[in-house]
Amino acid sequence: MSRPPMALDTPQQDIEEEIVSGVGEGDENMEEVIEQEGYSSSTPSSTLTWISWFCSLPGHEYFCEVKEDFIEDDFNLTGLNSVVPFWKEAMEMVLDVEPDEDSSKIPDVSIVESSAEMLYGLCHQRYILTRMGLEAMLDKYESGVFGSCPRVYCVGYNVVPCGRSDIPGVDTVKLFCPNCNDIYTPPSSRYQGVDGAYFGTTFAHLFFQSYRELAPAPFWKAPITNPNSQKIIEGGGGARGSPFVNPNQYGGQKRPEGYVYVPRIYGFKVSERAKNGPRMQWLRLRPESPAELDLIDWRGKWIDDGEDGYDDDQDEEGDRPMEDFDPVCALPRPRSDRC
Template identity: 80%
Template sequence: MGRGSASSTPTSTLTWISWFCSLPGHEYFCEVTEDFIEDDFNLTGLNTMVPFWKEAMEMVLDVEPDEDASKIPDVSIVESSAEMLYGLVHQRFILTRVGLQAMAEKYESGVFGSCPRVYCVGCNVVPCGRSDVPGLDTVKLFCPNCNDIYVPPSSRFQGVDGAFFGTTFAHLFFQTYRELSPAPFWKAPSAGGSPLSPRSTSGSSSSRGSPFVNPNPHGGQKRAAGYVYVPRIYGFKVSERAKSGPRMHWLRLRPENPSELDMVDWRGRWIDEDDEYDDDEEDDDDDRQMEDFDPVI
């Protein structure tokens, strides 16, 4: 789809950046200011990653190209380079104070959607990438409540590169806006309703009383929805070693009080654990396949 159809009329004032952000599937993007793009410091290293750098920059900034048309490549190639250029600049822009504020407005408006997990009770999500290098993976959605990432529900986001949001933004966002981040711990309800039901505390007097205050100043400032689904057969819990067991049960568990956060080291290991950290271990933080606990018969 060319931009000429959107701004071919002389009276049109739509800029390339506004046009790009208004395309279907680009709702997650915010408009990067031209001052940010014109600052060479913010573009360090990008000229080696984007082909036809000069022509792409002219297209993004709505600068008239050179009169020598013989040196200008096919317009579709320049448009592709301009999209990559804007996406990589966007990755850096949303880490600034102005960019974080622009994304916070989208977050509070629910533009990014909500977590599909039932027990997260509609917690808003933010876009993120699993790599900072373009062309490796599409955009994903990070939930601050269950700390997991999900594929966007609409297929129109399958063409959006995850590197245009990067691996840092989602977590820096909730470090900056702690009032939007759930607390890293939760306390199960003592009475009334099932502890596994998200409605058991939503209607209780404790949740309607004084606002939630996290005693840990380094954690989130919002009450967490820490409910974990437990598979049962005739009322009995399914073993974690079973094929249908709660393989990811550990992922969504939260400590019941902030003092339990001091019982683990920076690696997430128990401090009183006898096993020492092996420096020869493979230092691979990439996503891994889920381990198969079932023995082969």
């Protein structure tokens, strides 16, 4: 990079000092460019660590910076040395430790870089389950870094990242919405290279269990509409302007969005029993009051159905396909209206 022309009235002594020092305005501009590009210098004067550099990469906005003390604790890394290849070299790269002479035998540095990314991702999966990790992710959640739910009737509910598996290489990162309890693919393609195991299957649900004021209540009552005046009368769920108070202090403390899309043809509802009828409605409807939550047991069945036994074979690992049953009879209602 060429230096800018010097002014004619510059003293000769200043010019000589600049030539001797070898540091001019052009070099300062080059340093600024290097910092903007995200490169880290190997000199001790550089303050950008590998962890900060990794979290600042495009597509890594969901990651929080894991404390080095957490990574240096062997107890937190139990079992990872058998999963991550080139364990020692990857640890040295993540912690910015000078490599040993044996590291020069590795043919390609990119192998160590991929191992360092896997090591940090698996450490990140465990770190966000701790108190410090939850607080770091809470700041990102409140800032809207993770985005909002793409479902229209969730009305912009904030989402959190999650994974479908705790094992690397199974699936990419997904976004969990606490209002509709469903997961979605991130809107940008730059997140397709982020492994979902780096966030795991536990964080999203532990996050809303820890911060219940951010989770929606499990019940919702639609506002009553007066057909004459077309005005909304506040019901059990209340309108948006009314304060929401959940009588159950251990449940979600935020007002839920309970509207569900209804398919219509020329204004008439499509029957739920039709082959092309709605199939997701029963997943997102909520009971109208917290009292209806007491009418079902922990399995989602009516308490007085007389089924005392429970078949453990019904539990299957992973996600299950939607069951074929009448959605009208699947929701909690008064006992006189049950099927």
